Amino acid sequence: xxxxxxxxxxxxxxxxxxxxxxxxxxxxxxxxxxxxxxxxxxxxxxxxxxxxxxxxxxxxxxxxxxxxxxxxxxxxxxxxxxxxxxxxxxxxxxxxxxxxxxxxxxxxxxxxxxxxxxxxxxxxxxxxxxxxxxxxxxxxxxxxxxxxxxxxxxxxxxxxxxxxxxxxxxxxxxxxxxxxxxxxxxxxxxxxxxxxxxxxxxxxxxxxxxxxxxxxxxxxxxxxxxxxxxxxxxxxxxxxxxxxxxxxxxxxxxxxxxxxxxxxxxxxxxxxxxxxxxxxxxxxxxxxxxxxxxxxxxxxxxxxxxxxxxxxxxxxxxxxxxxxxxxxxxxxxxxxxxxxxxxxxxxxxxxxxxxxxxxxxxxxxxxxxxxxxxxxxxxxxxxxxxxxxxxxxxxxxxxxxxxxxxxxxxxxxxxxxxxxxxxxxxxxxxxxxxxxxxxxxxxxxxxxxxxxxxxxxxxxxxxxxxxxxxxxxxxxxxxxxxxx
Amino acid sequence: xxxxxxxxxxxxxxxxxxxxxxxxxxxxxxxxxxxxxxxxxxxxxxxxxxxxxxxxxxxxxxxxxxxxxxxxxxxxxxxxxxxxxxxxxxxxxxxxxxxxxxxxxxxxxxxxxxxxxxxxxxxxxxxxxxxxxxxxxxxxxxxxxxxxxxxxxxxxxxxxxxxxxxxxxxxxxxxxxxxxxxxxxxxxxxxxxxxxxxxxxxxxxxxxxxxxxxxxxxxxxxxxxxxxxxxxxxxxxxxxxxxxxxxxxxxxxxxxxxxxxxxxxxxxxxxxxxxxxxxxxxxxxxxxxxxxxxxxxxxxxxxxxxxxxxxxxxxxxxxxxxxxxxxxxxxxxxxxx
Numbered sequence: 001x002x003x004x005x006x007x008x009x010x011x012x013x014x015x016x017x018x019x020x021x022x023x024x025x026x027x028x029x030x031x032x033x034x035x036x037x038x039x040x041x042x043x044x045x046x047x048x049x050x051x052x053x054x055x056x057x058x059x060x061x062x063x064x065x066x067x068x069x070x071x072x073x074x075x076x077x078x079x080x081x082x083x084x085x086x087x088x089x090x091x092x093x094x095x096x097x098x099x100x101x102x103x104x105x106x107x108x109x110x111x112x113x114x115x116x117x118x119x120x121x122x123x124x125x126x127x128x129x130x131x132x133x134x135x136x137x138x139x140x141x142x143x144x145x146x147x148x149x150x151x152x153x154x155x156x157x158x159x160x161x162x163x164x165x166x167x168x169x170x171x172x173x174x175x176x177x178x179x180x181x182x183x184x185x186x187x188x189x190x191x192x193x194x195x196x197x198x199x200x201x202x203x204x205x206x207x208x209x210x211x212x213x214x215x216x217x218x219x220x221x222x223x224x225x226x227x228x229x230x231x232x233x234x235x236x237x238x239x240x241x242x243x244x245x246x247x248x249x250x251x252x253x254x255x256x257x258x259x260x261x262x263x264x265x266x267x268x269x270x271x272x273x274x275x276x277x278x279x280x281x282x283x284x285x286x287x288x289x290x291x292x293x294x295x296x297x298x299x300x301x302x303x304x305x306x307x308x309x310x311x312x313x314x315x316x317x318x319x320x321x322x323x324x325x326x327x328x329x330x331x332x333x334x335x336x337x338x339x340x341x342x343x344x345x346x347x348x349x350x351x352x353x354x355x356x357x358x359x360x361x362x363x364x365x366x367x368x369x370x371x372x373x374x375x376x377x378x379x380x381x382x383x384x385x386x387x388x389x390x391x392x393x394x395x396x397x398x399x400x401x402x403x404x405x406x407x408x409x410x411x412x413x414x415x416x417x418x419x420x421x422x423x424x425x426x427x428x429x430x431x432x433x434x435x436x437x438x439x440x441x442x443x444x445x446x447x448x449x450x451x452x453x454x455x456x457x458x459x460x461x462x463x464x465x466x467x468x469x470x471x472x473x474x475x476x477x478x479x480x481x482x483x484x
Numbered sequence: 485x486x487x488x489x490x491x492x493x494x495x496x497x498x499x500x501x502x503x504x505x506x507x508x509x510x511x512x513x514x515x516x517x518x519x520x521x522x523x524x525x526x527x528x529x530x531x532x533x534x535x536x537x538x539x540x541x542x543x544x545x546x547x548x549x550x551x552x553x554x555x556x557x558x559x560x561x562x563x564x565x566x567x568x569x570x571x572x573x574x575x576x577x578x579x580x581x582x583x584x585x586x587x588x589x590x591x592x593x594x595x596x597x598x599x600x601x602x603x604x605x606x607x608x609x610x611x612x613x614x615x616x617x618x619x620x621x622x623x624x625x626x627x628x629x630x631x632x633x634x635x636x637x638x639x640x641x642x643x644x645x646x647x648x649x650x651x652x653x654x655x656x657x658x659x660x661x662x663x664x665x666x667x668x669x670x671x672x673x674x675x676x677x678x679x680x681x682x683x684x685x686x687x688x689x690x691x692x693x694x695x696x697x698x699x700x701x702x703x704x705x706x707x708x709x710x711x712x713x714x715x716x717x718x719x720x721x722x723x724x725x726x727x728x729x730x731x732x733x734x735x736x737x738x739x740x741x742x743x744x745x746x747x748x749x750x751x752x753x754x755x756x757x758x759x760x761x762x763x764x765x766x767x768x769x770x771x772x773x774x775x776x777x778x779x780x781x782x783x784x785x786x787x788x789x790x791x792x793x794x795x796x797x798x799x800x801x802x803x804x805x806x807x808x809x810x811x812x813x814x815x816x817x818x819x820x821x
Contacts, residue, residue: 180671180672180673180674181673181674181715182671182673182709182710182711184710184711267706267707267710268710377507407706410710411700411706411707411708411709411710456579458704459703459704459706460704482703482704482708483582483703483704484583484703484708
């Protein structure tokens with residue numbers, strides 16, 4: 001078997017002079033030639049991990065397991081982060097990683113926070129949830145507004161030109177319905193994930209003004225629902241929409257299952273909007289390698305140097321560090337001396353977290369559970385006309401949220417999602433798509449082709465359009481309407 | 485004036501639309517439309533599942549059964565693909581349930597659709613009374629691109645004329661209870677006047693028990709439209725039908741008041757099973773829904789059915805829903821004896 005080498009998206013990086021391939025490929029070639037271990041069973045993947053903070057080290061060894069869970073004698077994948085790799089250390093690190101594959105065993109120097117498991121069940125998502133639960137504490141220590149740190153200095157959801165067009169299109173749809181006397185007495189609009197409330201304010205301002213300009217009474221009939229997982233975020237957002245107070249309802253909602261809290265709105269909501277929510281929901285990755293499906297299992301750990309530094313900073317016994325982390329996640333950041341210290345401990349642990357990975361065969365992809373009402377049948381269909389090896393996100397949380405949101409839509413309703421999507425499968429072969437860290441939260445690009453597949457099965461159309469209102473924006477707009 | 489009683493049993497139970505379609509059947513159908521299996525192979529599959537659907541209805545205690553419409557890819561294309569003069573340029577589909585892009589480029593000629601063969605198959609496999617349903621001209625018209633008539637009513641009326649010949653052929657084959665389904669009425673309430681005229685063209689001279697089913701759609705188990713039945717009145721009173729079949733279970737019974745506001749001449753097929761939920765109703769709940777209707781109409785004018793087709797309800801739940809419906813109707817019958 002030959003060595004299979006994959007280099008993800010070097011062209012753009014070369015163009016921007018961020019990467020000189022020869023500086024790493026030369027040591028790589030030398031490593032292959034001089035390796036004392038059999039490298040013919042290797043897959044080697046070179047990524048450029050674009051996130052400033054992520055879960056990768058320069059070299060990662062990913063073992064390939066048999067169906068009974070045993071390592072396949074040195075078979076596996078070496079993943080190299082081109083952004084972190086030091087060419088002068090390449091040979092040593094390469095050989096060390098190859099040895100890891102040949103003799104897979106836990107690295108005793110690492111502090112493991114869990115056993116191997118599907119990505120969706122990893123402790124990293126507990127940290128993510130913890131961030132949203134304790135956002136107020138986090139912000140009080142780091143003195144910033146989460147949205148201010150976004151690329152472009154704010155959320156694309158609040159872009160005035162976008163909101164103007166968005167409301168205009170919505171009113172156009174209402175006018176079409178009005179032509180057949182089909183506009184309901186109450187016009188329900190749902191914003192999921194309200195941020196600082198600015199998007200909601202701009203949307204309602206526009207809606208009020210454009211309705212008045214068109215001579216319609218739509219604003220009078222508006223029922224605007226602001227929902228978020230975090231009560232703190234809702235309370236904060238409310239301040240921004242005071243002038244629309246009689247139109248709004250604030251409802252805590254788990255984005256993974258809006259249907260359970262908002263079931264009373266089944267078939268009633270004419271417009272649902274989400275911005276930067278799906279990328280922050282739990283996710284497992286799947287790989288299809290040589291016609292076989294594998295679940296990418298992960299195991300979170302702290303590298304030994306990180307553990308040592310954290311213990312020193314916070315005067316903790318190394319043997320008790322894992323316990324301290326568990327207590328943090330159970331009790332909250334104010335358990336350690338004082339809240340500020342707790343948040344800094346949390347931040348340091350989060351910053352240091354890394355993921356080991358391994359590939360576990362999936363004997364029956366069609367029966368693999370993705371989310372409620374969705375199985376791997378959709379993956380099989382999604383890939384039916386797409387051959388070759390590919391590793392991609394299942395976007396379990398996004399899929400779950402999606403299938404629990406569309407039942408709320410009025411037959412003429414629309415779900416619009418602004419987020420970072422892959423919109424074509426080949427993009428998974430052209431770059432790293434996550435996970436990365438953003439502040440105290442997680443982000444993954446969302447598998448757009450899978451959402452399209454799932455939507456189709458549930459009777460909905462999905463379209464993607466680039467966000468044209470900010471130059472350089474990575475945001476894509478997903479629009480979902482019911483199939484006719 | 486109600487139509488003559490077709491069935492002696494009080495509160496006869498029957499079905500509407502499609503029976504539950506399991507995912508494996510969806511896949512088999514899609515395989516056909518993607519040219520992976522032959523028409524003959526698919527026909528054999530259909531024959532088998534229709535026999536099973538009839539048996540399920542009988543076991544559940546349904547009085548008037550159907551073929552579960554399992555032969556149909558969807559409620560539109562099954563007819564447009566058979567209607568002479570309706571052109572479909574691309575007959576392969578990525579998913580069987582998708583609609584064809586159907587177009588009319590010339591005046592529609594008359595010609596047979598051969599639906600009587602489907603009726604005969606059901607007749608050969610059950611001794612129970614049969615309801616045979618077709619999609620109405622208004623709903624068909626809404627899914628056909630018109631490049632000839634330039635007039636929605638004109639196209640719908642011609643479709644009704646052609647379908648009228650088909651209904652007469654069905655009667656000749658033995659069909660005595662024919663229902664026309666018009667879910668698209670609810671999306672175009674302003675057109676109800678001429679929509680009903682098209683229904684009357686469709687049923688003109690058809691010697692059968694004639695039903696008209698109007699719901700809010702059930703595409704992918706979701707409504708296509710929202711609203712209430714107020715728009716139907718008084719135009720619907722002009723329909724030359726024996727029975728109006730409406731959905732109530734999902735939306736509630738507020739619209740029953742309309743039956744007091746207008747002289748309602750029809751039997752009512754009352755929807756007592758919510759087909760947009762997999763939660764199985766209890767017989768008691770079904771009975772309470774039937775009793776609700778009996779405040780407005782005598783039992784001799786009430787048929788009992790689901791809101792619409794059970795197509796998107798999982799198979800096991802669909803069967804249990806039919807069982808609950810039959811048991812609920814029996815509870816009320818016992819009270820009336």
